[in-house]
Amino acid sequence: MNEQKKLLKLSFPLFFESLLFSVIGSVDTLMLSNYSDTAVGAVGVANQILFLVLIAGNVIAQGAGILMTQFVGAKRKSEDLQTLTVTALMVNTALGLFFSTLLVLFSQELLGIMDLDGEMLRFSSEYFVIISRYLFIHLMTMTFSVYLRSHGETKTALKVSILMNVVNVLLNYILIYGHAGFDALGVQGAAYATVISRIVGFCVLGSIVYKMGFRLKSFRFRLASMRQVLPRILKLGAPAAGEQISYNLAKFVMMIFITRLGDVAITAYSYSNTLAGFVYIFSVSLGQGTAIMIGWYTGSGHKEKAKFLGTHSAKLSFSISMILCTLLVVFRVPLLGILTDNLEIVALAGHVLLFNFIVEAGRSQNLIYVNALRAVGDVHYPFRVSLLSMWGIGVFFSYIFTFSFSFGLPGIWIALGLDEIVRALLFRKRWITDSTQAIWSPIEKQV
Template sequence: MPDSKVTKKLTLFALTWPIFIEILLHMLMGNADTLMLSQYSDHSVAAVGVSNQIIQVVIVMFGFVAVGASVLVAQNLGANQEKTAGAIAITSLSINLIFSLLLSLGLYLFSENILNIMDLPNELMGEATIYLNIVGGFIFVQALIMTVAAILRSYGFTKDTMYVTIGMNIVNVIGNYFVIFGPFGFPVLGVEGVAYSTMISRFLGFATLLIILFKRTNKTLPIKSFIKYKKEHVKDLLNIGVPSAGEQLSYNASQMVITYLIAQLGTMALTTKVYVQNIAMFIFLFSIAIGQGTQILIGHMIGAGELEKAYKRCLKSLQISIIISILAAIAIYFSSDFLLGIFTDNLTIVEKGALILLLTIILEPGRAFNLVLISSLRSAGDVKYPVFVGVLSMWGVSVTFAWFFGIFLGLGLVGIWIGFIVDEWLRGLLMLRRWRSKVWAKKSFVKKEEAV
């Protein structure tokens, strides 16, 4: 089968560096909230941190459509079936709008009940509820952003999504500055203001992405697919998206349980965890970017029937990701006092956080295995195996070990991180074994193109 017209233009570096910048900026948006709120109140940081953990679980629940769309669009573009790719793109937007609106309503109506399940300390409940009501109530906008961005990246337009993310960050930081520090007599709104700032930036970002999508692909996006679905398109979206989201949902749900365990250790431990994970994000964003870039390339290669090329691409990407993760983790650890000092002047938090960042040198290479290999397996159509292994390991190892070492043996956050390390490495090695087996080679979703 001949190379895709799009595939010929794509390289890992060309795809990955804009994705890297985009993810970095998304992380900076979350870190901007944390950093700016840390000048306001450590309690506010913890409240927003827990609320965001809940929001991340919800994002995964509607993220399944975006995941399915990215794989199917890439595979069909690889097979030179642009009409089918366009129809799938529009259908995925429609489905995700409906589903995410329902989830937004649920978060708005039941935010306090959900936070009560987390056993949140009373001093954090008020601000956490406000943030979850606002950001959670409008979370459908993030669902649409994710879907449009995934489609654009599958077409190879990774720079476009990067530029929009830059704009969203600028709007968010300016908004945060006004509502937290109150310049020119502007009212100080704290957590509530940060939530509104986040949502305004997302609305503007979505509107811009939608305009770009139609401008870039107007010849291959049939609008009728927004209300008239093809059965096989919906089926394929669900076949890829639901298992893929299941793996991520399991991970985030297990993280919520672990956050519940950490809450038993007190507000200081919870705050330390939020700061450490905000810093650690800057380590594994390299692997996320490489994984997403590799997923796009492998999707195109699978669609074009280039199986051996796809096999080698994944292993090479994995090697790069592991090396970068180790170097980044070491650099972050030796800068830990400075980095944690940006967020807080509490010496106990700084000391505990530095110890946890030392453990990330072991953790992050294992995470790199999962981020690259699972993305590759998914893009090849092998989506069920990562879920099966993930659920068993996340709950049987990560949560169980976190409770045993962190709570039962009293090792605190160190024990929690031991659970993370064992889980990531176990899953990562099993994913490597799966990729080498080449079972995924027979799971492509590409079909002969019909009139759309």
């Protein structure tokens, strides 16, 4: 099987998994919008904070994932992969419990930063506290997911995602509106549905990983092994997760700007994000599939194959994203009409989505090159570039365009687009000119 076919075989399950999450996310949004437009905006604000914390907890999964793919490519012994898995699981469990406790204790202070009030604050607080209590389960599940993907088991991960999302939709229907003898819980119902579906996913994924890597293979956990591998996980995971933390923190600050524009802008932003998610899911999945294969090639020493694959994926990602973005712009008004009948929200969100071409032109490249650079161990360069661009361009011009130039919500999208394009150009240059030279460092030789 040639590289392109192998890439698509890996990426399509990831694509359908991402598509499924987007579809279910839209169904969640639609269900909540039938309950209350304010509830949609409130959940969007709460999730902005929760996503930031999840990315912070993703340090271990990021580092372990890079090492695992290279170990698989290098055909390292099963004990090495077992040590990585157990170490990542133990640390993520501890981190998850810490974050869960912290978020519950300081939920009101965190939401207070967003300057919410009234019903918007009440809904956001209800959702935030429930999800926060069980956040540790999601962090533990990340470890199992990384293990499966590093072995190319993307179809298995897709099947579990289907199960989780079916459970989520059914429970949303029952708990949000009150069916099957349950009270109508509204936003709280949506939160409990999410938590229960995550518990189901954790149990199923955990049992699969156990059968694949532990049941028939002897393993004795040694604390010395954990002490040896953890610093290497952190060395790779911290900058990789730091780049994502910076991105989400920058978007968090932009969300604060949006809250200053009022409830209509908050809700329009949530709906615009929901629809825009369908545009970049192909790039997300292709980037993940590319990272898996480049990790394998790095572990086995096939540098030229990895370099060609990264460039090929970037071109494919850009082409597909532009097609999807065009379809979104053409049909944006009827699509928004499915989500809400508030004409003011539809008009604002529809205007915002016209600027999505700028965002996707850069994002479609970033999602490939960032994953490719991480897969070869170049985690520091993306972090430094992202830190400077996201804040120096994204956040700075968001404020200027939104308030100084009075562009409002579209100003946020324009600034996001400029940031994405600048990073795309720098990452592309890094990959094409340097990826087979100084930055190339097969990690399997270091461990």
